[in-house]
Amino acid sequence: MKELVFGHKNPDTDAIVAAKAYSYLQNKLGADTEAVALGTPNEETKFVLDYFKEEYPRVITTAKNEVEAVMLVDHNEAQQSVDDIKELTVTHVIDHHRIANFETAAPLYYHAEPLGCSSTVIYKEFKANNVEVPAKLAGLMLSAIISDTLLLKSPTTTDEDVVAVKELAEIAGVNYEEYGLEMLKAGTNLSSKTEEELISADAKSFEMGGKTVRVDQVNTVDLDEVFAREAALRAAIEKQNAEEGYDLFLLMVTNILDSNTRLLVVGEPKDVVEKAFDKKLEDDKMDLPGVVSRKKQVVPPLEAAF
């Protein structure tokens, strides 16, 4: 019976590529799957798909109308998944995040590792199953790993990500350092985006201590360019917090060239953020030198502080 494979809402490059890669592998192994997405590709992902001449995925908002069972990649938390996830059977999960707000009625296949990217976990599955990665798919998976690890510079990067990038670059026939920088820059073209787009593009929700915490990350090559729009960003966040019921919103603005983040915090409780990073907010902002990873450097200390 056909299953859909998809990554999280507000898909980044890994969410879209990992779905394509895992669907390809599963179909090679005899399953009947289709890779879809829970949102349209962002600027970076469009660059990647266009570069390797790969189709944009079909976008869905519900799955139960099409299938009984699904495979999740690059996420597991229900609030990051398809709206009707509770009505579906999850048969497979490939991930590299913490596990939370995830529950099944029956045993399933779950393969998560604390690596830099879901596509690295999937690359290991290709190897374990002796399935070759086609050149185009290698290019896509390479792009996902570069995206998630900021060209292997993020502290989430592991030796296995480095090996995967080098081997996939070989298969795809690209110079990953040159290509990677070009790709990351393509994702930071912020001037054409509205404030609403900036605070939504890569945002994820987390339940912590009974509060709904929203964490968005914007990559840039110039922090000042983003913070010149601070008042408008703040107004957009306040509006979204009220409309969507978010208690606390953290906007991570990350300079991908020097790997530093400036945080803008809107909502309450703000003191938990100060506790998490052991640092005072100034005008609701704080600089976090060396912080580039939401998953490894922002969510765990927040979780601990709550």
Next chain:
Amino acid sequence: MKELVFGHKNPDTDAIVAAKAYSYLQNKLGADTEAVALGTPNEETKFVLDYFKEEYPRVITTAKNEVEAVMLVDHNEAQQSVDDIKELTVTHVIDHHRIANFETAAPLYYHAEPLGCSSTVIYKEFKANNVEVPAKLAGLMLSAIISDTLLLKSPTTTDEDVVAVKELAEIAGVNYEEYGLEMLKAGTNLSSKTEEELISADAKSFEMGGKTVRVDQVNTVDLDEVFAREAALRAAIEKQNAEEGYDLFLLMVTNILDSNTRLLVVGEPKDVVEKAFDKKLEDDKMDLPGVVSRKKQVVPPLEAAF
């Protein structure tokens, strides 16, 4: 830093053996781990450990007093784990059950497959990492798979379990059919056990629809021998339900020779059990022909009915 590896409370053969096997593998891969158990071995497991001249594991009730981090095998649900699990970091999980009531603050290694036994999943990890299974450990892992699959007859049995049993029997140098029957019979010596022991030996708790549901399974070669003690069993369950706060208790009495189960149900809501199996209880009992697997044939329909 040292980590403890353990299976669930009321350990069965897989819970104890999988901990030993995974600890062995992790240490070969460079980790510093010790396999422990959350309870003493049952009759079947004692037979297995004695047969292969393997030490009984050290029994713990808390882990935080010894380590910061742990690896779980053959379970993930918090109520089946060590009492202070919420204060510990779970770095690895190897399992073959559903995922529920499990949450981490950080990414982890999680490898679950819908196979008959955790030891089969671990056997795959030995192969993937090119680590040889020593003969004694092969005998233990073989025993765990035979125990969980009732000599490859349970509907939870997969092709991969069959392959693992055959390959491990070869390494261990045992005739798995003869040995397996001897082992299973060793686990069904019920006459020496008190009612309290019978209702505790292999019991697991589940949260379903806001109720605490306790499901125990007793293997036998003679159903009537067990149900001759029904009044005393019922009294023991009622006492335990009151003391431990269980709402509903299902005692599965399974005949391992013909693969049928008779259910004794104590507590409420009983109508959910009737709904789950589409069958009326008679004097709080019902026969379930062909049912031998709690995980595959009892928990999912109960979950659905709740």
